[in-house]
Amino acid sequence: MQATMHTLATLRQQQPRFRGLEAGHRACQGCGEALAARLVTEAAGPDVMIANATGCLEVFTTPYPHSAWRLPWVHAVFGNAAAVAAGIEAALKQQQRATKVLAFAGDGGTFDIGFQALSGMMERGHDVLFVCYDNEAYMNTGVQRSGSTPHAAMTTTSPSGKARMGKRHMKKDILSIISAHHIPYAATASVAYPSDLRKKVRRGLLTEGPSFLQVHVPCPLGWGHSGALTVEIARLAVQSGLFPLLEMERGEVVGTMPIRTPRPVADYLRLQGRFGHLFGEDHRARKELEHLQALANRNIERFALRGSTPERYDTEGADTVHRGGDRWA
């Protein structure tokens, strides 16, 4: 038995991974969304169909006559990824086919223009995994603020100046809104924690009915950081408590990734140009920093994120262990 398990694990490790999104696409260096989409499709496997909203992901993967997708993929318009996915699912259901359906959208196609279609799809109970690649602004059109842009972040339509300190409004709490639909499975994930992300994709796909995954994906161009820092910045968002990693079933929190050592939000913000105005000699800047720290503290408290002892799957351990071996055992 031991020998069989070992052989299986070895075999699986030696096999080339299925790649749904190939290299050669036109994403920027260090694009968090491209990395996340590769991880999601890798975990989902080849027997899926994807409905993609308009946005960076659509544009950089399919400049005709090229396509980076090794999966059946369709893009229609900005606001209808969930509805197109629902149509695909209805067709597959009618034909009694087991192929899984994914919907991909950015935060604009999820929080804003695509929200109505998403809400309707969940209410009707379609068996679709909706993945939101959340880079917190309209990046494809040149970094305009969205319903997902965090408070105080600078974008081209929420600039900072004498009268303003970036975005005046709060980031929409999309997971709570989604969970109010009482769907079987909803979760947040981060491109900094690939094993966790893959696990959540597989869970979402195994769940019958609608499931939702919000993946935090830094955008070097829009956030103003080096492409080499994408994963580091995504990790700091989780470790600071600003982007908690949660799992919800039917509206209840059932899992969180504990934070071993909470990092000050300033460590996360300082690396990004969009928060540059918060680090000047300005009493407003101090106030905004305190405000963002309070938001992170509230998340830590609300979801009891503070781990008391080091855990295997906490913010320090989750992305460093169990690559391959333990997963298959």
Next chain:
Amino acid sequence: MQALEGSQAIARTVALCRPQVVAAYPITPQTHIVEGIASLVAEGQLDCEMVSVESEHSAASVALGAAVAGARAYTASASQGILLMSEVLYTIAGMRVPLVMTCANRAVSAPLNIWNDHQDSMAMRDAGWIQLYCASNQEAIDTTVQAFYLAERCELPVMVCVDGFTLTHTLEPLALPTQAQVDAFLPPYQFAHALNPMNPWSLGTLVGPEHFTEARLAHHQALLDAQAQIIAADQAWAAVSGRHCGGLLEVRGRRDARIGILTLGAVLGTLEDALLAAAPEDQVRLLKLRSYRPFPAQALAQACADLDTLVVLERALSPGAGGIIGPEVQGALADLPTPPRVLNVAAGLGGRDMPLTLYERLLQWARQPGHPPFCLLDAADC
């Protein structure tokens, strides 16, 4: 023959075409069609996924998704619903997705009005759909069956335009086809570019300036080529059912008359009744425009070659310009050796009644030398 409401007849005809996914959002006067389909599904008489969506935008999107996943898909809407769908309708056509929609023609707001005219489908003129207008509920039935055939053969979406209330809510004796007739005519759904994990396609990709014109040209050509298919489908259906709908353009009334009236939709019946009651010298040539897109310019020129005057009666308005179809017809006739004078009349807007006396008025204008080239019937100066 059986007495059926137009909407019920359309619903039952759609069911006979064995759709696998129907998606719709309620809007007057389309509701009875979708209710009819829902009840057939509920009674187990139609094996189909009925998706009651949260907006027309999603109705069109669900139909799109279903069609590209390999299912025969159908939706129905009207008025504001058509406009809310509009970006998806352009996308469906541009992606060459075969699906069928019934447009229960209704005026567009504001002012809010739920009654019949053609402003909604006219607004979608350039979306790249085949648009077929029905003059009667029998034509609505027969055109619906043909629409699925055409959509799948031409890889183009088809909009079947049916006058709201005038047809959708009118009870009359109708001949429904049998299941065997429809099955003999309509093969199972086939879409060459359906999504398939074994052979993955990317549909709806980004196309730059170097290919965009070619894509548009291919779409344009497909619609032009659809003219022959529309005629062929009508003939093929006539061979099965014994009924035809007039292909692209049908000439009725007195063939040798020098005055013609061209119109589309249910008002044709009113004009025909008036024509039959008129004295022989007052009988005109009636032209029923069935296919508005593709626009049958050649057939039109042939049918109008020996006319002195052609009245184009339409049920929509392009504010600031005048008629919508009128100028297109004029353009199609411009190359004739002696093109007829074209008078363009917009009437019956927002459900305004079009009585039998309309015929006489149109005839009078056609005979009146100084009549302005465009007028809005029922308005003070007309």
